[in-house]
Amino acid sequence: MAENGPTASIEAVERGLAAQGYIASRQIATAVYLSQQIDKPILVEGPAGVGKTELAKAIAAWRGLKMIRLQCYEGLDEAKALYEWKYAKQLLYTQILKDKLGEVLGGAETLHDALAQLHDFGDVFFSKEFVEARPLLQALEQPAGCVLLIDEIDKSDAEFESLLLEILSDFQVTLPELGTISAVSAPTVILTSNSERDLGDALKRRCLHLHIGFPEQKLEERIVESRVPGISQTLRKQMVGFINEVRTLDLKKLPSVSETIDWARVLVLLQAPELGHEIVKDTLNVLLKYEADIEATMPQVSSFIAKSSRQNVFG
Amino acid sequence: MRENLHRFFRAARGAGVRLSPAESIDAMRAVSKVGFTDRTVLRDTFLLTLAKTQDEKKALGDCFDLFFDQPEPTPPPPEENETDKSDTPESGAASETQGDAAGSDQAQDIGQLAQMLLSQDRNAMAAAIANASNAASLSDIRYFTQRGIFSGRILDQMGIQRLRDDLDALTASNPALAERLQAALDGLRDTVRETVSQALMLYGREEAENLRNEILRNAPLSRIEPRQVAQMRLLIRQIARRLRERYSKPRKRQRRGHLDVRRTIRRNAAWGGVPFLTAWKRRHRDKPKIIALCDVSGSVARVSDFFLLLIHSLHEVVSDVRSFAFSGHLIEVSDILEAKSPEEAMAEIMSKVGFGSSDYGNSFADFEHDWMNAITPQTTVIILGDARSNNLDPRADILRRIGERSKRLVWLNPEGRMAWGWGDSEMPRYSTFCTVVRQCATAQQLERAVSDIVASYQ
Numbered sequence: 001m002a003e004n005g006p007t008a009s010i011e012a013v014e015r016g017l018a019a020q021g022y023i024a025s026r027q028i029a030t031a032v033y034l035s036q037q038i039d040k041p042i043l044v045e046g047p048a049g050v051g052k053t054e055l056a057k058a059i060a061a062w063r064g065l066k067m068i069r070l071q072c073y074e075g076l077d078e079a080k081a082l083y084e085w086k087y088a089k090q091l092l093y094t095q096i097l098k099d100k101l102g103e104v105l106g107g108a109e110t111l112h113d114a115l116a117q118l119h120d121f122g123d124v125f126f127s128k129e130f131v132e133a134r135p136l137l138q139a140l141e142q143p144a145g146c147v148l149l150i151d152e153i154d155k156s157d158a159e160f161e162s163l164l165l166e167i168l169s170d171f172q173v174t175l176p177e178l179g180t181i182s183a184v185s186a187p188t189v190i191l192t193s194n195s196e197r198d199l200g201d202a203l204k205r206r207c208l209h210l211h212i213g214f215p216e217q218k219l220e221e222r223i224v225e226s227r228v229p230g231i232s233q234t235l236r237k238q239m240v241g242f243i244n245e246v247r248t249l250d251l252k253k254l255p256s257v258s259e260t261i262d263w264a265r266v267l268v269l270l271q272a273p274e275l276g277h278e279i280v281k282d283t284l285n286v287l288l289k290y291e292a293d294i295e296a297t298m299p300q301v302s303s304f305i306a307k308s309s310r311q312n313v314f315g
Numbered sequence: 316m317r318e319n320l321h322r323f324f325r326a327a328r329g330a331g332v333r334l335s336p337a338e339s340i341d342a343m344r345a346v347s348k349v350g351f352t353d354r355t356v357l358r359d360t361f362l363l364t365l366a367k368t369q370d371e372k373k374a375l376g377d378c379f380d381l382f383f384d385q386p387e388p389t390p391p392p393p394e395e396n397e398t399d400k401s402d403t404p405e406s407g408a409a410s411e412t413q414g415d416a417a418g419s420d421q422a423q424d425i426g427q428l429a430q431m432l433l434s435q436d437r438n439a440m441a442a443a444i445a446n447a448s449n450a451a452s453l454s455d456i457r458y459f460t461q462r463g464i465f466s467g468r469i470l471d472q473m474g475i476q477r478l479r480d481d482l483d484a485l486t487a488s489n490p491a492l493a494e495r496l497q498a499a500l501d502g503l504r505d506t507v508r509e510t511v512s513q514a515l516m517l518y519g520r521e522e523a524e525n526l527r528n529e530i531l532r533n534a535p536l537s538r539i540e541p542r543q544v545a546q547m548r549l550l551i552r553q554i555a556r557r558l559r560e561r562y563s564k565p566r567k568r569q570r571r572g573h574l575d576v577r578r579t580i581r582r583n584a585a586w587g588g589v590p591f592l593t594a595w596k597r598r599h600r601d602k603p604k605i606i607a608l609c610d611v612s613g614s615v616a617r618v619s620d621f622f623l624l625l626i627h628s629l630h631e632v633v634s635d636v637r638s639f640a641f642s643g644h645l646i647e648v649s650d651i652l653e654a655k656s657p658e659e660a661m662a663e664i665m666s667k668v669g670f671g672s673s674d675y676g677n678s679f680a681d682f683e684h685d686w687m688n689a690i691t692p693q694t695t696v697i698i699l700g701d702a703r704s705n706n707l708d709p710r711a712d713i714l715r716r717i718g719e720r721s722k723r724l725v726w727l728n729p730e731g732r733m734a735w736g737w738g739d740s741e742m743p744r745y746s747t748f749c750t751v752v753r754q755c756a757t758a759q760q761l762e763r764a765v766s767d768i769v770a771s772y773q
Contacts, residue, residue, distance in 0.1 A: 006349040007356060030349075030359040037348040038341065045369075198560070204367045205338060211369055 009033055022051070022058035023223045031210040032059060041168050041189035043153075043199070043207035049256035050212045052192040053151060059188060060147035068142075068187075069149045070135040072156035078163060083175060084132045090125050126177045136167060137181070145185040153203075154196040161203045168206040214256060217244055223257060228264040238275040239264060241308030243287070249300070251293040259287050275305050318449075320346065323361075323382050325454045329518040330378040332371045338364065354383070381517055425485070426477035432499040433492075440503075444510055447472035453514045457522040465511045470504070528553075532758045536618045537729055547758065548657060551621050554762045555628035562632045562769045603772040604635040604693050606721075608682065610700030611664060612642035612673035618729045620661050621758070622699050625765060627652045632769055637689060640664050641678035643671035647686070673703060675741065676710035683713050690720040695768055699727045699755070702735070702742040709741040711748065718748040723771070727755035727764055 014029040024032070032055075035042045044052045060067035070081055094101075108114035133141060139148040150164070167173055171183035191207060193199060215223065220240050224231060240260065247254050255263075263286045272279045280301050288294045324339045342364040349360050358379050366372040431439055451468035478500065485493035515523075531543065531550055539547055578594035607626050609619035623638055630636070640648045646668055652660045690696060696717055702709075718724040726749045728735065728742060735742035746752045755764050 007353050010349075010356065026355065027359050027362070030356055031363050034345050034348065034360060034363060038344045040341070201367070205335065208363045209367050209372075210363060211372060 006033070016062040017055075017058045018226070020058040020061040021226050022054055023219060023226050024055075024058075025212075025215065025219055028055065028210065028212065031208050035188065035208055039171075039186055041191055041207045042210050043191045043193065043204065044210050044212060045193045045195055046212035047214070047254065047256055048194055049258035050214065051257055052212060053149065055212075056147055056149040056190040056192075059190070063147075063188075065144065065188070066142060066146040067149060068135050068139045068146050069151060071151045072153050072160070074155060074157060076156050076160055080134060081160070082134050082136045082163065082173060084134065085126070086130045086132050090130050093125065128178065131175075131178070136164075137173065139187045139189075140167070140171065140173065140181060140183040142187065143184050146187045148187045148189045150189065150191045152194060153191045154193040154199060158200065161200050165202055165206065168203070214247060214254070217241065220244075220257065220260060224260060224264050227261045228268060230268045231264050232273075235267060235272065235274055236264070237311070238305075238308045239267060241311045242275060242280070242304050245300075245304040245307055246287065246297060249296060251288065251296060252290045253288070253293065255287045263287050275308065277302055277305060280305060317343075322454050323379075324365075326382050326517045327361075327365060327375055327378050329520050329522075330374045331521045331524070332366055332375050332378070334365060378517065381513075425481040426474055428474040428478045429481045429496055432478075432496060432503065440506075443473055444469065444507060448510060448514065453511065454518050456511065456515050457519045458526070459515060459519070459523065462508070462511050462515060465514070466504070466507050469507050469511070473503075532762075534758075535729075535756045536621055536758065536761070537615065537756065539617065547621065548624065550758055551625050551761075552628055554758065555625055558629060558762070558766055558769060559632050561766070603633045603769055604691065604695065605633050605637075605768070606686075606689060606694055606696045607636065607638045608645070608678075608696070608698045608700075609638065609640050610642065610673055610675075610698075611640045611669045613670055614673075614703065615699070615701050615729050616665070616669060618756070619699050620657075622727070622755075622761060623648070623652055623661075623664075624657050625761060626697075629765070629769070637686075639682065639686070640668050641681070642668050642673045643677065644668065644674075645678040645681040672705050673700070674707050675700070675702065675704040676708040676713075679710045679713040679717075683716065687716070687720070690717065692720070692722055694721045695723045695725060695771070696721045697725045697727060697768065698749075699729075701728055701730045701740065702726075702745055703739050704741050706739045709744055711741070711744050714745055715748045718750070723750040723768075724748065725750060725764070725768060726752045727761075728752065729756045730754070731756070 010026070010029050010033045013033045014024055014026070017024045017029065017032070031042050034040070044055060046052055056069075057067060059065075104117060105114050108117055131137070135148070139146055153161070153164075168189060171186045172180055174180045214220075217240055220243075221236055224236050224240060243255055243260050243263070263283065266283050266286050267279070270279065270283070281298070284294050284297065284301075288297060320339075320343060324334055324342075328334055342361060345360050345364045346357065349356050351357060358376065361379060362372050362375060366375045425433075428443075431443065447469045448465075450472045451465060453465055453469065456462075456465055478496075482493055482496055482500070485496060527546075528550055531539075531547060534543075536547075573596045575594045575596045579590055579592070580588060582592050582594055583590050605626065607623065609623055611619050619640070623640075626633070626636055626638060637647065637649045638652060639645050648660075648664050651663050654660075655663065714724070726742075726745060730740070730742075732754055734740060735746075742752075751767075753760070753764060755761055
């Protein structure tokens, strides 16, 4: 059934990622499937801790590819992201080859000849041997392809975005001394962003735009189940319900999936049979990262626990 | 199907999603990979390839739902939706007696449209409407005033002329059939009008919104109706975003111009002063610093409400902003504005200082007493008020001192220039100490004023 092809493949993606412990929503799976089909990078946006970086890791593990990660920060430039000349090696080689140089140039009658010979020689020192490949160039040179993760692109400067454009659209880079280098096999590119600043339209246009928000309750339960297998079903439902209630509050930093998983681990470690007022109070600092947030949540704890337990009965 | 996709892209643009041709090509490629069988997958595909922000995703999702509820131009398999719509023309006809077959037999020479109407073929009807609206390029509709034109065009396309002739002929020969046809025609008109309205909603939304915003931008802020306040807030936020985009560009300028000799020598000390690395003089630029004083007495409260909102939504550009509100006396409100939603913040400010009769002299004295040293030579002080001090001491001397301490003193007055100096307005006396005085009654003037202030730091 050719008609069922895409749907089946999207489900296959979902299963593949699940096997690596990454429970993807339908939309995420569609994005991954599409990026493979039409060779486009995925730009993932969303609050911190919803599994943007994890997605790249899961894809790499699922498809058995190497993952190359480029962490962006302010001031990141070509030399650190793309390539650099190995100056020391160049210097060392010229020193070692000094005698040889004399020999080669010795045969020259005139200065003009010497210069001509030197020209051929110079190209040797600016060849691939002396290029130190940084993550972007490495990604293009992987023979089997790879997953290239460009993390927190919003942290980098606007100029760096422009540098990425050629790589993102054509999977190639142009180095002034060596010419254009194309990818051996097109890497799967994932860019993540915390929306600290608005990215340029040119960059966005070249990517599939995927927004990962906080997952629905059912999905989050499955995520916890996959990441923290030791947790009992009732506790899982209760804690996810509780966190969903916390997310309705107006907090500085809402707890995201990574906090949920951490909290689940803590609860298992403390061998809590179910969510109680005391245990929540004691472990709230796992969930919330600001003192003001904890203070705002504290008075609500009892009612949230009651609510999530009630849900448990009916759900 | 390709035609349909193009129409969808047009509809998406109507919904405010910016689409370039390259993006539509990408979307087409993606769609060719996933196919049309699964609607949710198709929807996700469009959201992934076309929308670039969270807002756009929402708009596009709504647009998708609306669009694919529409009948398709090609004869489609019967869908519930179409059935509903084409019910209208028949409801009149259906109540008639069972003379249908006989009636059609009698009138062999009537036009195609009339035949279709009489035979009550719902699918054919829906398809005919869709085809006609395609031919009339219904997707070009932009304004609600065009509804009549497009309805007329669609009916023309469907052959209403012939139908009228038929109707005239039938009135003489077969009055009963003519009556039925007339009822069906009325129904058809309704359906077409409905189709056009839906298309307007789909394709014309952005234009209509732009028009409305344009009107709103030029409306006096002090006389905005309560139902428009929420919309105005949205507009102010848009203005803030635009200002932010314009002015929050990296502050690094090209390293051009004069060589900084001192720094060059210092940097190259390691090479014995041989200048390997050069250092260039940079243009020094102040960071914007703003102190805003807002009159919140009854007469100008609405304007200052929006003004404070604008200043505070500009946080990314203006790193250092402090706001104060006063009517009878003055308090600092920076924290309130930052911590709370606009509605709550305004309510709190109003309960603290609002609704009093304004006393500029006393408020300036409060400011001088507690916060005068917040003003540095880089600060722009903005005062928003009508300068109506109820004939109390204006204390213009304090204003002079504020003006001397600050980089600039800007007075924004929501009243027209003509009213300055009339009655208890102290504007002429104050304006001598201000760097700039301008009228600021509409959102547009507000945007210009703030834009000029921020630009002066660039």
